[in-house]
Amino acid sequence: MAFIHGFYVLSCGYVFQKGILDNVEILFISVPIFFSSLAGVLLAGIPDIESDRLVLKKSISVLIGPEKTLTLSMLFSLAAGIAGTLVWQKFITYKLSYIYLILPIYCIFLILIQYIIKKSQKIDFEIDKLILFSMFLIALSSFIPIILYSLN
DSSP states (O other): OHHIIIIIHHHHHHHHHHSSOOOTHHHHHHHHHHHHHHHHHHHHHSTTHHHHHHTTOOOHHHHHHHHHHHHHHHHHHHHHHHHHHHHHHHTTTSTTGGGGGHHHHHHHHHHHHHHHHHHHTOHHHHHHHHHHHHHHHHHHHHHHHHHHHHHO
16 A cells, blocks of 8 residues: 555656656655655554454454554654655755755654553553654655646
């Protein structure tokens, strides 16, 4: 799912409009979207653990449990922030390129929230908030490049 949201949708949209994939910037832009989508998809699997077990579905959340799934989501959130920093360096000559730095700052915020919730052992009670925060990360990963391209 993260591959589809990250690489596939952006590449297809570009190719459908231009006719050829001749711009590697599309691939750079898709990396933070990929990692933020992966972090969100993992979190979204936590509420489904019991129902997935009942139907013998072997999702990542079922296989490793909610605590390790949250840890894995934190790692992918960190990867999204690092990728956002690398993308910012690629687009540093663009107008307002510094808005790309909102992404790693938000990733740090999200990781801290995830860590606090993990330590409080209230994952089940706070998972809806975590999923919402994670969806906002996906939105940031997606809209920041749109803003930069529209200004340049």
